[in-house]
Amino acid sequence: MAKNTAKGSSGQQGAETPASSGVAAKAQELKVFFEEAQVELKKITWPTRKETIATCGAVVVLVVVMSLFLGIIDLGFSKLVEAVLS
DSSP states (O other): OHHHHHHHHHTOGGGSOHHHHHHHHHHHHHHHHHHHHHHHHHTOOOOOHHHHHHHHHHHHHHHHHHHHHHHHHHHHHHHHHHHHHO
């Protein structure tokens, strides 16, 4: 993005035809983006199958516990409001 700012501030952008240089410049930026993305993807270290299963299990347990907790709280508030309004 710094390249675009530099071009815009130099005043040369008005001299170029927007159809030819704009499309070519965007295509070049897109190519550079995908090359950089490919380099970054090579740096990723993926979790092992065992780590993934353990993490998934922890998430499922947490969801069940929180669901039960919120369900009990909701039931309690429902009974409280019902008692106050009746």
